[in-house]
Amino acid sequence: MLKGKKIVIGVTGGIAVYKAVDIVSRLKKLGAEVNVIMTKAATEFVTPLTFQSLSHNPVVVDMFGKAHYWDVEHISLADKADLMLIAPATANIIGKIANGIADDMLSTTIMATKAKVVLSPAMNVNMYNNPIFQENLSYLKEKGYKVIEADAGYLACGYEGRGRLPDPEEIVNNAVAYLLAQEEDLKGKRIMITAGGTREELDPVRYLGNNSSGKMGYSLARMAKARGADVTLVSASTELSPPKGVDIIIAQSASHMYKEVLENREGQDAIIMAAAVADYRPKRRLDSKLKKKEGPLSLELDRTEDILASLGKDKKDQVLVGFAAESDNIIENAESKLKRKKADLIVANDISKDDTGFSSDSNQVVIISEDKEVEIPKSNKLVIADKILDQLNILL
Numbered sequence: 331m332l333k334g335k336k337i338v339i340g341v342t343g344g345i346a347v348y349k350a351v352d353i354v355s356r357l358k359k360l361g362a363e364v365n366v367i368m369t370k371a372a373t374e375f376v377t378p379l380t381f382q383s384l385s386h387n388p389v390v391v392d393m394f395g396k397a398h399y400w401d402v403e404h405i406s407l408a409d410k411a412d413l414m415l416i417a418p419a420t421a422n423i424i425g426k427i428a429n430g431i432a433d434d435m436l437s438t439t440i441m442a443t444k445a446k447v448v449l450s451p452a453m454n455v456n457m458y459n460n461p462i463f464q465e466n467l468s469y470l471k472e473k474g475y476k477v478i479e480a481d482a483g484y485l486a487c488g489y490e491g492r493g494r495l496p497d498p499e500e501i502v503n504n505a506v507a508y509l510l511a512q513e514e515d516l517k518g519k520r521i522m523i524t525a526g527g528t529r530e531e532l533d534p535v536r537y538l539g540n541n542s543s544g545k546m547g548y549s550l551a552r553m554a555k556a557r558g559a560d561v562t563l564v565s566a567s568t569e570l571s572p573p574k575g576v577d578i579i580i581a582q583s584a585s586h587m588y589k590e591v592l593e594n595r596e597g598q599d600a601i602i603m604a605a606a607v608a609d610y611r612p613k614r615r616l617d618s619k620l621k622k623k624e625g626p627l628s629l630e631l632d633r634t635e636d637i638l639a640s641l642g643k644d645k646k647d648q649v650l651v652g653f654a655a656e657s658d659n660i661i662e663n664a665e666s667k668l669k670r671k672k673a674d675l676i677v678a679n680d681i682s683k684d685d686t687g688f689s690s691d692s693n694q695v696v697i698i699s700e701d702k703e704v705e706i707p708k709s710n711k712l713v714i715a716d717k718i719l720d721q722l723n724i725l726l
């Protein structure tokens with residue numbers, strides 16, 4: 331998906347350097363051309379050889395060392411980059427960028443680039459909370475640098491608190507979203523997105539669920555955020571880590587999701603219903619575990635609330651997007667859903683194919699509106715999300 335894209339990764343001297351190895355490997359697998367610049371301090375943790383082997387490119391550390399390219403190296407890499415990702419980013423590099431210091435290869439290349447720069451800071455919690463560091467970070471955000479906020483949790487230095495480098499998968503997802511986002515064309519727009527599969531409890535240990543992984547909704551949330559929107563993600567069950575910089579509301583069951591979506595609909599410019607919401611729930615939720623007995627067991631089920639139809643019924647001035655997971659008559663079913671639910675867009679996907687749909691990283695969809703059908707070939711879910719947002723943006 332990143333064929334032809336050039337990403338320069340800056341690696342600085344933090345304990346989380348080892349995670350940068352995985353980041354390089356993941357970006358290579360996605361097809362990007364990756365160049366790594368390490369600071370001198372970073373080479374104390376991991377050798378350049380590791381990054382060279384994974385990126386298939388020479389690693390640059392020394393400003394005045396033997397040149398690997400025919401032209402001035404910091405300018406060449408700065409010009410070549412479609413995106414620069416600094417992970418982990420030390421307090422030191424953040425301080426240097428914020429103060430216009432260019433005293434080694436990495437800080438000089440960052441100064442020289444016109445590409446988007448994404449910073450993923452990681453450090454001890456007291457360093458992270460230091461007001462000088464926080465001021466530097468805020469200043470860089472104001473100046474248009476993108477920041478992947480650090481996670482909270484157990485830190486390698488033995489402290490608890492904010493400062494952990496997020497998982498490589500999360501960093502790569504964010505970096506890809508920023509790379510795909512051409513501009514902040516959704517700035518000032520509020521978008522609510524539902525994701526994941528609901529769970530309808532039968533007793534304290536059992537539920538009726540579905541195979542939705544939440545990846546489509548989470549990709550939409552990441553992409554909308556990268557394009558500048560204020561995002562509220564109403565999430566049912568998923569194993570995924572929450573996207574950075576979005577408001578999250580957890581809603582496990584269909585009725586809980588119904589309540590949260592309707593309570594929070596006011597002021598949203600668009601609502602995208604990407605969650606797989608159960609159509610039925612057990613009529614009764616037992617207080618204790620259902621005991622095994624001889625013979626078959628019948629369950630009585632009730633219909634759940636139809637969230638999309640409820641939103642369409644007394645439609646506000648907002649764009650409504652529904653999903654139709656179909657295994658046959660995909661277009662016909664989606665067109666009928668568009669009309670019945672008074673939606674503006676229906677994203678139809680074929681869940682009968684193994685390599686697309688529910689838990690896969692890729693999907694193949696048709697985006698249906700009143701006057702057109704836009705076919706999106708099999709692509710990564712972040713790319714699909716970007717295309718859905720393109721269609722939604724036309725209607726905003």
Ligand SMILES: Cc1cc2nc3c(=O)[nH]c(=O)nc-3n(C[C@H](O)[C@H](O)[C@H](O)COP(=O)(O)O)c2cc1C
Pocket residue numbers: 341342343344345346369370371372419420421422423452453454457
């Ligand atoms: C074992 C060890 C772990 C460190 N971890 C971090 C870290 O996670 N984050 C950070 O900002 N600095 C960390 N430092 C301090 C930096 O290495 C130091 O500030 C250095 O000057 C950073 O240089 P650079 O930004 O050029 O890579 C650590 C130092 C040591 C010795």
